Amino acid sequence: MSASALSPTVTRLRDEFERVRPALLGAPAVRAAAMARFTELGFPGAREEAWKYTSLRRLESRKFAPTVAPQDTTALPAALAAHRIVLTNGLAATDLPASLAGFSVRSLESPVETHTDHLLRPIGGLGTERFTALNAALSTSPLLLTMDAQTQSEDVLEISLHTSGSGPTLANPRITVRMGAHSRGRLLIDHTDDGQEHFANAVLDVELATGAELTVYRLQRQGDKSFHIERVEARVADGARFVLRDSQMGSSLARLDLHVTLDGRASSTELTGVFLADGSRHLDTHVLVEHRAVETTSLQDYRGIAANKGRGVFNGKSIVHEGAQKSNARQVNRNLLLTPGAEIDTKPDLEIYADDVQCSHGATTGQLDPNALFYLRSRGLDESEARSALTRAFAGAVLSKVDAPELAQHVHDEMDRRLVRLLEVTA
Amino acid sequence: MLSIRDLHAQIGARKILKGLNLEVRPGEVHAIMGPNGSGKSTLASVLAGRAGYEVTQGTATFLGHDLLALEPEERARKGVFLAFQYPVEIPGVNNAYLLKAALNAVRKEHGLPELDAFEFLQLIRDKMKLMQMDESFLNRGVNEGFSGGEKKRNEILQMAVLEPKLALLDETDSGLDIDALRVVANGVNSLRSPERAIVLVTHYQRLLDYIEPDYVHVLSDGRILRTGDRTLALELEKRGYDWVRQEASAA
Numbered sequence: 183m184s185a186s187a188l189s190p191t192v193t194r195l196r197d198e199f200e201r202v203r204p205a206l207l208g209a210p211a212v213r214a215a216a217m218a219r220f221t222e223l224g225f226p227g228a229r230e231e232a233w234k235y236t237s238l239r240r241l242e243s244r245k246f247a248p249t250v251a252p253q254d255t256t257a258l259p260a261a262l263a264a265h266r267i268v269l270t271n272g273l274a275a276t277d278l279p280a281s282l283a284g285f286s287v288r289s290l291e292s293p294v295e296t297h298t299d300h301l302l303r304p305i306g307g308l309g310t311e312r313f314t315a316l317n318a319a320l321s322t323s324p325l326l327l328t329m330d331a332q333t334q335s336e337d338v339l340e341i342s343l344h345t346s347g348s349g350p351t352l353a354n355p356r357i358t359v360r361m362g363a364h365s366r367g368r369l370l371i372d373h374t375d376d377g378q379e380h381f382a383n384a385v386l387d388v389e390l391a392t393g394a395e396l397t398v399y400r401l402q403r404q405g406d407k408s409f410h411i412e413r414v415e416a417r418v419a420d421g422a423r424f425v426l427r428d429s430q431m432g433s434s435l436a437r438l439d440l441h442v443t444l445d446g447r448a449s450s451t452e453l454t455g456v457f458l459a460d461g462s463r464h465l466d467t468h469v470l471v472e473h474r475a476v477e478t479t480s481l482q483d484y485r486g487i488a489a490n491k492g493r494g495v496f497n498g499k500s501i502v503h504e505g506a507q508k509s510n511a512r513q514v515n516r517n518l519l520l521t522p523g524a525e526i527d528t529k530p531d532l533e534i535y536a537d538d539v540q541c542s543h544g545a546t547t548g549q550l551d552p553n554a555l556f557y558l559r560s561r562g563l564d565e566s567e568a569r570s571a572l573t574r575a576f577a578g579a580v581l582s583k584v585d586a587p588e589l590a591q592h593v594h595d596e597m598d599r600r601l602v603r604l605l606e607v608t609a
Numbered sequence: 610m611l612s613i614r615d616l617h618a619q620i621g622a623r624k625i626l627k628g629l630n631l632e633v634r635p636g637e638v639h640a641i642m643g644p645n646g647s648g649k650s651t652l653a654s655v656l657a658g659r660a661g662y663e664v665t666q667g668t669a670t671f672l673g674h675d676l677l678a679l680e681p682e683e684r685a686r687k688g689v690f691l692a693f694q695y696p697v698e699i700p701g702v703n704n705a706y707l708l709k710a711a712l713n714a715v716r717k718e719h720g721l722p723e724l725d726a727f728e729f730l731q732l733i734r735d736k737m738k739l740m741q742m743d744e745s746f747l748n749r750g751v752n753e754g755f756s757g758g759e760k761k762r763n764e765i766l767q768m769a770v771l772e773p774k775l776a777l778l779d780e781t782d783s784g785l786d787i788d789a790l791r792v793v794a795n796g797v798n799s800l801r802s803p804e805r806a807i808v809l810v811t812h813y814q815r816l817l818d819y820i821e822p823d824y825v826h827v828l829s830d831g832r833i834l835r836t837g838d839r840t841l842a843l844e845l846e847k848r849g850y851d852w853v854r855q856e857a858s859a860a
Binding site: 552553554556559562567571 | 658693710
């Protein structure tokens with residue numbers, strides 16, 4: 183592709199890459215290759231299937247710039263867990279501890295050149311490949327979390343990913359997690375920003391060795407102006423288990439690509455989440471689970487709520503590959519439209535290339551049950567309270583799976599605050 | 610307390626109530642009986658404010674309020690309670706939350722302070738004992754996974770907690786075995802008082818063996834055809850409804 187055919191935004195980001203390049207630590211060749219890949223792919227066009235319901239024109243029109251300078255860290259969100267690491271604009275805000283909550287913690291800034299290849303490995307495929315490549319090129323403090331074999335920790339390690347800046351900032355936080363055999367750990371990824379218009383382009387790359395288990399609580403609560411694109415990758419070996427408890431309620435436009443590969447025999451994954459598209463928020467979630475071994479099990483259970491001009495997109499896909507016999511793939515997506523102008527586009531999708539498997543999928547989109555509403559009102563609850571109770575119950579069915587009590591309370595409170603605001607507007 | 614005059618109501622184009630009159634005074638227990646499709650449940654629904662019913666004529670006055678002009682929650686707070694024929698299952702909204710929110714809504718209406726968790730629990734314990742319900746019910750979803758009998762007991766529990774002025778029981782006896790019927794009847798009877806009126810909508814006389822009504826009305830084709838004391842219910846049980854209709858059309 184000749185340079186003259188590139189969109190102005192791609193050209194500008196390439197120039198920005200050249201500008202900050204001297205300050206980026208490690209893996210120069212990998213970064214250059216990643217930038218070339220981003221340049222080649224560019225922004226998605228209107229006809230690209232993976233971006234059918236989500237236009238990035240608004241994102242493309244903004245002049246976001248990456249930053250390598252340390253940021254002001256005085257206005258960080260309060261910690262939600264006892265152990266926390268903060269990355270501001272992808273950059274470690276403090277000296278990193280060597281270990282926390284059972285994890286060994288390293289970044290490219292510590293002398294771990296041998297890790298640079300897997301730290302910056304661009305992940306191919308999916309609609310977000312271009313952004314994963316952009317992240318690899320520009321990521322400032324790629325974080326490597328490893329848990330030794332047999333180590334088991336019930337503590338939650340919080341990774342706070344905060345975006346802030348005086349101008350429109352492009353942040354590229356990247357977290358790589360390697361779980362040793364039969365290790366068990368818990369992570370909280372909390373996405374926040376300073377309320378200004380920024381672009382957080384995040385990557386979480388997870389590998390679980392035999393028998394390992396990782397639970398990730400994800401909270402996307404960026405401000406109403408920001409853009410958020412994220413890729414979560416997990417490869418799961420024999421008997422290992424990857425669990426995601428997701429809640430998305432922030433950003434003006436957000437896209438999450440969640441890709442889990444069940445590589446090992448009897449590996450499993452459980453992906454549950456809630457998204458709340460209120461105001462004029464646009465939240466797009468693409469889930470792809472691949473069963474590549476026998477006796478693998480997956481559950482996707484996502485619930486979406488949209489109100490006012492909010493729009494939700496959910497694309498859940500399971501592929502059971504040839505030979506992945508005795509696998510079990512379940513998908514549920516339930517959606518709630520609180521007001522007439524809201525929209526949720528859902529597409530459950532199942533591809534099966536093995537004959538001895540159990541698969542199911544279902545998607546529904548509806549409104550609050552009028553019988554339940556009347557029942558509550560006939561007991562004296564006013565309409566907005568009745569609607570709020572039913573909406574919270576709808577989300578609660580999935581949120582109740584957040585099994586870290588303090589965190590669960592926070593997620594519920596955050597959701598409640600938004601529902602109260604939303605139901606006041608719609609009442 | 611409740612005065613219904615010439616009430617006409619329809620669902621879509623289908624006319625169901627066709628000039629119903631009913632006068633209920635404090636302390637009275639009324640039974641409204643009638644064949645399927647006569648309008649019994651429609652009457653209960655219209656009085657509680659369920660959507661989908663259009664009142665085309667007539668009035669319903671409750672303690673001086675134009676009942677039909679009030680929202681369902683306003684009716685509830687002023688003291689109208691409907692025990693549903695089919696109580697709704699609401700997973701994720703727990704019984705304790707609903708009871709507390711409902712009770713505090715009524716208390717607020719009467720200028721009383723909200724009950725705190727401790728006071729609420731004290732109050733609820735006695736009522737649950739009366740309805741032979743285990744405390745574990747409180748933390749379950751509203752009617753979620755309840756048996757038919759448990760749902761009906763839960764309705765009466767709510768009623769016992771809210772202490773309404775006017776209780777409308779819509780086919781509360783349907784689907785109950787004899788033991789559950791006794792518990793439910795016992796709960797209702799415990800709420801009989803000179804200040805409270807109870808209207809039982811029922812298909813069968815069986816319930817009236819346990820809750821003795823002061824008046825029995827026969828509702829047919831959207832109108833009350835005959836009113837009597839509890840012996841009328843026994844006569845209906847023996848002779849069916851046809852003779853009432855025949856006598857009414859002859860008159």
